[in-house]
Amino acid sequence: MQLLALIVVLFAGVGAVAGFHTGDLLVWLLAATSALCAVTTWQSRQISSFLKIFAAIFAVETVIFGSLCLLDKVGLWPESLADYALPESLPLTVAMFAILVYAVSFIPVVRSMTKIADRYFETSDPTIARVWPFPAFGAMERRLAATMIVFLVLLNQAEVGIDIRLSFFSRDWFNAIQAKDEHTFWIQLFYVFIPWAFIYIAAVVTEYVIASTLVIRWRSWLNNFYVDRWLDNHTHYRMQLLGTTSDNPDQRISEDIYRFIDGGQASGYGIYTFTILLIAKLSSLVSYAIILWSLSANFTLPYYDIAVPGFLFWAALFYAGVGTFVTHLLGRSLTTLAFKQQRFEADYRFSLARLREYGEQIALLLGEEAEKATLKQRFSSVIGNYYQIVTTRKKLTAFTSSYGMVSQFIPYFLAAPFYFAGKITFGVMSQTASAFMSVNSALTFFINYYVSLAEFKSVLDRLTSFDAAIEKAQGLGTFRPRGSFPTEALPEAEIMTHLGLENLKLHLPDGSAIVENANLAFRPSEAALLTGPSGSGKSTLLRALSGIWPFGEGTIARPHHQHLMLLPQKPYMPIGTLRSAITYPADPLAFEEETVRETLRAVKLERLIDKLDVEDLWAQRLSGGEQQRLAIARALLAKPDWLFLDEATSAMDETLEATVYKTLVEKLPATTIVSIGHRSSLIHFHSRHIEMRGTQEGSFTLVEISAPKAAE
Numbered sequence: 001m002q003l004l005a006l007i008v009v010l011f012a013g014v015g016a017v018a019g020f021h022t023g024d025l026l027v028w029l030l031a032a033t034s035a036l037c038a039v040t041t042w043q044s045r046q047i048s049s050f051l052k053i054f055a056a057i058f059a060v061e062t063v064i065f066g067s068l069c070l071l072d073k074v075g076l077w078p079e080s081l082a083d084y085a086l087p088e089s090l091p092l093t094v095a096m097f098a099i100l101v102y103a104v105s106f107i108p109v110v111r112s113m114t115k116i117a118d119r120y121f122e123t124s125d126p127t128i129a130r131v132w133p134f135p136a137f138g139a140m141e142r143r144l145a146a147t148m149i150v151f152l153v154l155l156n157q158a159e160v161g162i163d164i165r166l167s168f169f170s171r172d173w174f175n176a177i178q179a180k181d182e183h184t185f186w187i188q189l190f191y192v193f194i195p196w197a198f199i200y201i202a203a204v205v206t207e208y209v210i211a212s213t214l215v216i217r218w219r220s221w222l223n224n225f226y227v228d229r230w231l232d233n234h235t236h237y238r239m240q241l242l243g244t245t246s247d248n249p250d251q252r253i254s255e256d257i258y259r260f261i262d263g264g265q266a267s268g269y270g271i272y273t274f275t276i277l278l279i280a281k282l283s284s285l286v287s288y289a290i291i292l293w294s295l296s297a298n299f300t301l302p303y304y305d306i307a308v309p310g311f312l313f314w315a316a317l318f319y320a321g322v323g324t325f326v327t328h329l330l331g332r333s334l335t336t337l338a339f340k341q342q343r344f345e346a347d348y349r350f351s352l353a354r355l356r357e358y359g360e361q362i363a364l365l366l367g368e369e370a371e372k373a374t375l376k377q378r379f380s381s382v383i384g385n386y387y388q389i390v391t392t393r394k395k396l397t398a399f400t401s402s403y404g405m406v407s408q409f410i411p412y413f414l415a416a417p418f419y420f421a422g423k424i425t426f427g428v429m430s431q432t433a434s435a436f437m438s439v440n441s442a443l444t445f446f447i448n449y450y451v452s453l454a455e456f457k458s459v460l461d462r463l464t465s466f467d468a469a470i471e472k473a474q475g476l477g478t479f480r481p482r483g484s485f486p487t488e489a490l491p492e493a494e495i496m497t498h499l500g501l502e503n504l505k506l507h508l509p510d511g512s513a514i515v516e517n518a519n520l521a522f523r524p525s526e527a528a529l530l531t532g533p534s535g536s537g538k539s540t541l542l543r544a545l546s547g548i549w550p551f552g553e554g555t556i557a558r559p560h561h562q563h564l565m566l567l568p569q570k571p572y573m574p575i576g577t578l579r580s581a582i583t584y585p586a587d588p589l590a591f592e593e594e595t596v597r598e599t600l601r602a603v604k605l606e607r608l609i610d611k612l613d614v615e616d617l618w619a620q621r622l623s624g625g626e627q628q629r630l631a632i633a634r635a636l637l638a639k640p641d642w643l644f645l646d647e648a649t650s651a652m653d654e655t656l657e658a659t660v661y662k663t664l665v666e667k668l669p670a671t672t673i674v675s676i677g678h679r680s681s682l683i684h685f686h687s688r689h690i691e692m693r694g695t696q697e698g699s700f701t702l703v704e705i706s707a708p709k710a711a712e
């Protein structure tokens with residue numbers, strides 16, 4: 001951008017010299033605006049990467065269009081190309097756009113928008129680009145995205161240019177109709193309208209294809225970014241622990257990202273669409289405002305022949321200003337309502353999904369009536385809020401449609417007296433009407449897109465608060481097991497092999513202590529059983545040992561490079577085949593077929609061997625005990641160094657439990673087992689017994705109890 005700024009400043013200097021020579025005020029104005037544009041271009045290192053692309057486009061255009069205009073001003077423009085000389089206002093307009101981009105980048109709402117957009121436009125991810133007719137080539141994702149944006153902006157500007165050309169066509173065409181000039185009528189239609197219309201259609205189709213490609217790539221990238229951010233370092237779990245205000249993360253990832261970029265299926269307006277639309281509107285505003293301004297010269301007052309400078313433009317500005325103010329007054333509650341609507345819809349969908357997941361439990365408890373009541377109550381929130389949206393939109397629609405209706409007649413209303421007085425032709429009147437409507441449509445951007453803007457703002461707020469919740473969860477700190485073993489309780493030689501706790505204190509999310517003063521060393525090949533009252537913090541201790549519990553003090557030390565696996569009471573069954581459930585989280589094909597079959601036999605699940613590749617809702621098909629055995633099979637395949645069983649055999653009968661423990665000891669001789677359980681029969685499978693005991697302070701601590709029997 002610095003180099004570009006220098007080029008712009010050079011151009012501003014040339015402009016100043018040309019201004020001095022020609023004495024033309026407009027050239028001086030162009031030189032001054034370009035100088036300011038050079039300053040903002042230089043400063044644009046500080047602004048968002050997304051906006052920087054636009055600032056760069058407009059700075060480059062300032063130099064190119066400005067140089068062409070200067071050539072014309074100093075008389076170097078070829079005579080033969082006189083018809084194609086650029087309008088003087090064009091370089092001035094693009095220079096102002098560049099300055100405007102810089103200025104808006106500091107508005108808070110624009111900052112939160114670009115903070116999310118910039119992630120994509122700052123990525124260093126490599127990608128493969130396929131651009132017809134070139135062979136595939138490697139590129140950086142952000143460069144490809146920026147190229148697409150540049151191309152789309154240029155295409156859009158070309159479309160505005162064609163639109164303006166067509167407005168002149170209609171002026172000449174209507175004049176030909178009025179003058180009954182048949183020859184010009186047909187010439188205009190076939191040699192002007194049809195070629196330009198064809199180019200316009202080709203531009204629109206190309207724009208659609210490229211814009212869709214950009215949106216798909218952007219969404220895929222941002223989706224992966226958020227999925228990673230949400231899952232890395234157990235952030236999703238920490239967010240649950242914190243109970244942060246970020247409701248329904250699934251919706252934020254699946255819907256809000258898409259809606260942020262492109263508005264999704266519902267409204268069709270997101271950051272990309274709004275930016276392109278705004279640029280198109282601004283370009284057409286400036287172009288038509290100039291036309292409207294020049295047309296105003298025709299509107300001289302009766303009897304006096306004096307024209308009010310820019311009379312039509314001021315009329316359009318006043319009319320649009322009043323409209324925007326009233327629209328905002330009527331619709332300002334829509335953003336909050338749209339935010340709530342998305343939350344209520346997601347809550348309702350989540351309740352329905354939960355019902356499907358817990359169908360059996362609900363049916364057994366005859367809970368259908370209670371569920372109906374909950375569902376109806378949640379749905380009534382959806383509808384209640386929707387009614388409020390309808391009420392607001394009713395007022396807004398009544399106003400905007402009346403406004404739209406009246407807008408069509410305002411220019412005729414203003415031009416008619418002049419037309420009937422013979423001061424303007426029919427062609428001028430029709431061009432005035434179309435220019436007035438184009439200026440008005442650009443000025444009434446906020447009126448026309450108010451509902452979509454309100455929805456977009458609510459999507460932006462949801463993504464921003466999701467980001468804030470992720471950041472808060474990540475900022476919880478890392479109370480993590482350490483890879484060294486500094487405890488004084490053990491000799492140096494044993495440091496690398498033991499798992500130890502030193503002055504360990506665990507809290508609940510509200511800060512209250514649950515486990516205190518825990519000092520213990522788990523030794524390899526010494527199966528330990530941890531017992532204690534319900535709610536005493538046994539599972540919480542295992543969570544801390546596996547590194548997912550963030551609230552604690554003291555030291556947890558784990559041997560280097562050792563695999564620790566934890567089996568909870570209710571195992572997780574992923575969606576998919578039975579094989580993927582057994583091998584989870586490893587790849588389903590990570591183990592030999594015979595090994596998987598043998599493991600199923602070892603846990604007495606041989607009847608499932610034939611169903612290994614069947615996809616089903618296994619969490620609902622298998623009994624509690626079968627699911628627990630399946631989890632044991634997982635451990636047998638994974639062969640961890642440390643296996644923590646948190647009531648992982650509680651749904652089995654005692655005989656089956658004994659068989660499972662024997663199998664574990666036989667098949668995993670190198671694994672140290674630490675179990676949590678309430679059954680006394682478990683003591684027989686462990687050489688150590690540790691108990692969680694209440695303290696006077698109301699928390700719990702670990703107490704070593706002598707082992708009644710050696711492991712079998």
Ligand SMILES: Nc1ncnc2c1ncn2[C@@H]1O[C@H](COP(=O)(O)OP(=O)(O)OP(=O)(O)O)[C@@H](O)[C@H]1O
Pocket residue numbers: 241508509514532533534535536537538539540541
């Ligand atoms: N995310 C959480 N937020 C608030 N409190 C929690 C959270 N997780 C656990 N607790 C509380 O911490 C205490 C200890 O829970 P934990 O699951 O560790 O007990 P436990 O000893 O394993 O019990 P049980 O033998 O019944 O399984 C309980 O009172 C529980 O309500």
